[in-house]
Amino acid sequence: MSVWHGDYRFLLRNLIVKDFKIRYRNMSLGVLWSLLNPLIMLAVYLFVFTRIFKPANVPHYALYILSGMITFNFFSLAWMTGTSSLLDNAGLIKRVPVPREIVPIASVLSNGLHLAIQMALLLIAVVATGLGVNIYWFWLPLIWAVGIIFIFGISLITAGLNVYLRDTRYIVESACLVAFWFTPIFYLASFVPAEYRSLYSMFPITALMMAMRSVLLDGQAPAAGLMFKFLLISLATLGLGVVLFRQMKSRFYDYL
Amino acid sequence: MNIVAVNNVSKVFRRAAGPRLMREYVRDMFRSRNDADPFYALKNVSFAIAARESVAIIGANGAGKSTLLGVIAGLANPDEGSVEVNGRIAALLELGSGFHPELTGTENVFLNASLLGFNEKQTRELLGAIVEFAELRQSMHQPIRTYSTGMIMRLAFSVAVHVDPAILIVDEVMAVGDVAFQEKCQRRIQTLREEGRTLICVTHSPGLMETCDRSIWLHHGELVMDGPSAEVVPAYVNYMAAPENGLPTATVKPVNKVRMLRTVSRARARRG
Numbered sequence: 135m136s137v138w139h140g141d142y143r144f145l146l147r148n149l150i151v152k153d154f155k156i157r158y159r160n161m162s163l164g165v166l167w168s169l170l171n172p173l174i175m176l177a178v179y180l181f182v183f184t185r186i187f188k189p190a191n192v193p194h195y196a197l198y199i200l201s202g203m204i205t206f207n208f209f210s211l212a213w214m215t216g217t218s219s220l221l222d223n224a225g226l227i228k229r230v231p232v233p234r235e236i237v238p239i240a241s242v243l244s245n246g247l248h249l250a251i252q253m254a255l256l257l258i259a260v261v262a263t264g265l266g267v268n269i270y271w272f273w274l275p276l277i278w279a280v281g282i283i284f285i286f287g288i289s290l291i292t293a294g295l296n297v298y299l300r301d302t303r304y305i306v307e308s309a310c311l312v313a314f315w316f317t318p319i320f321y322l323a324s325f326v327p328a329e330y331r332s333l334y335s336m337f338p339i340t341a342l343m344m345a346m347r348s349v350l351l352d353g354q355a356p357a358a359g360l361m362f363k364f365l366l367i368s369l370a371t372l373g374l375g376v377v378l379f380r381q382m383k384s385r386f387y388d389y390l
Numbered sequence: 391m392n393i394v395a396v397n398n399v400s401k402v403f404r405r406a407a408g409p410r411l412m413r414e415y416v417r418d419m420f421r422s423r424n425d426a427d428p429f430y431a432l433k434n435v436s437f438a439i440a441a442r443e444s445v446a447i448i449g450a451n452g453a454g455k456s457t458l459l460g461v462i463a464g465l466a467n468p469d470e471g472s473v474e475v476n477g478r479i480a481a482l483l484e485l486g487s488g489f490h491p492e493l494t495g496t497e498n499v500f501l502n503a504s505l506l507g508f509n510e511k512q513t514r515e516l517l518g519a520i521v522e523f524a525e526l527r528q529s530m531h532q533p534i535r536t537y538s539t540g541m542i543m544r545l546a547f548s549v550a551v552h553v554d555p556a557i558l559i560v561d562e563v564m565a566v567g568d569v570a571f572q573e574k575c576q577r578r579i580q581t582l583r584e585e586g587r588t589l590i591c592v593t594h595s596p597g598l599m600e601t602c603d604r605s606i607w608l609h610h611g612e613l614v615m616d617g618p619s620a621e622v623v624p625a626y627v628n629y630m631a632a633p634e635n636g637l638p639t640a641t642v643k644p645v646n647k648v649r650m651l652r653t654v655s656r657a658r659a660r661r662g
Contacts, residue, residue, distance in 0.1 A: 140507030
């Protein structure tokens with residue numbers, strides 16, 4: 135199916151803009167409304183976990199939760215929109231010979247503005263707390279790029295599966311719920327028993343949170359071992375996603 | 391030179407294929423295999439189209455016309471046989487299928503042009519001509535959900551004929567717009583043909599069938615007749631008027647085997 139010889143970047147940009155505009159055009163305050171929900175969630179969690187249920191001596195606990203929540207919000211939102219992207223764009227898949235991979239990838243990236251706004255809020259909060267800017271902030275784009283590579287990988291797999299088995303998106307929803315408790319959003323990664331810890335940090339979203347916190351909260355470069363594992367697993371997931379997607383896409387036309 | 395070659399193509403839809411839920415997979419595990427009887431959307435279809443030819447694909451509803459276009463355009467893989475294509479295709483299967491009602495006319499033109507393979511520079515250069523042809527200058531900044539069906543179709547057709555394809559595939563394009571606009575479309579298609587484009591269209595309109603040099607008649611996925619429209623179209627019209635007289639005996643031109651520059655899709659080993 136290599137009939138298409140267009141401009142990938144132009145197409146990708148148009149698809150992202152489309153997803154984006156469709157999502158926000160009918161909201162009177164646009165992006166602000168869709169940010170309201172995660173911001174309220176953040177405020178509630180912050181209140182509960184800093185005023186009611188207080189873990190002992192965790193420095194900058196509010197920022198700790200914020201960075202975890204932002205990461206998790208992006209992960210679950212991007213993965214879910216990526217998973218349902220092929221069904222949402224069935225008209226394109228059945229009628230235009232565009233490279234199919236571009237559809238889930240555009241869906242994942244269309245959540246980028248959301249992430250950018252939340253990250254900006256987080257960085258402002260970090261500076262306002264007096265932690266200050268440090269040279270390691272240059273790691274942040276790299277950390278996020280690796281995280282997004284991982285999300286591309288799993289989204290390619292579940293988006294393809296969702297065409298054959300429409301229940302896939304409910305499985306993804308449940309998986310997100312599990313991931314919510316198995317990533318260090320509220321609790322410290324060091325609370326996890328030592329024997330599970332290396333397995334625990336294998337999950338790239340956990341690694342993403344840990345790497346981001348070393349930079350923002352500890353003012354250190356992320357641990358080399360952690361970054362290496364994070365990069366390796368994310369690339370492997372993307373590779374697997376690309377291979378599986380290539381297998382699955384030949385029959386999309388019949389199943390959509 | 392042949393620009394499209396369809397060699398012994400079959401496309402099977404198993405009845406059970408389509409949207410699947412987990413309970414259906416589970417149910418199928420407990421069923422005998424016979425239930426999933428294969429339904430041939432295309433059965434052993436072969437033909438070749440030379441550059442600059444214009445071909446109408448005709449047949450009753452459910453004859454496999456759209457499936458055939460899907461296979462030629464590289465949207466679906468054939469289960470048997472192979473399809474070879476030599477040149478850039480602009481597939482217009484259902485005009486405006488890439489359009490989204492919430493986007494404005496201009497945004498939709500950009501999206502559609504990029505889907506059909508244009509880059510940004512080319513799209514900007516052609517935007518004026520596209521709007522001009524569609525006669526929609528005043529409405530381009532409004533979301534197309536505010537457009538009438540005819541306006542949307544005019545815009546979709548206009549994008550499609552401006553993206554400079556070697557092969558133009560059109561599905562029922564003549565249902566577009568009012569009589570004046572239909573004539574404009576006919577003229578535009580005529581110009582494209584004079585410029586050396588190949589045209590493949592699916593149509594139910596005898597008028598358009600006859601403007602094509604050649605017609606290919608499909609019946610329940612099988613090729614019944616392939617030849618000059620002047621012969622095929624009357625036979626088809628007669629059959630449709632009185633199906634009880636039976637199908638004519640096939641007069642199929644042999645497919646010329648040609649060397650192709652690029653293979654679009656080959657059937658993989660047949661499944662199960």
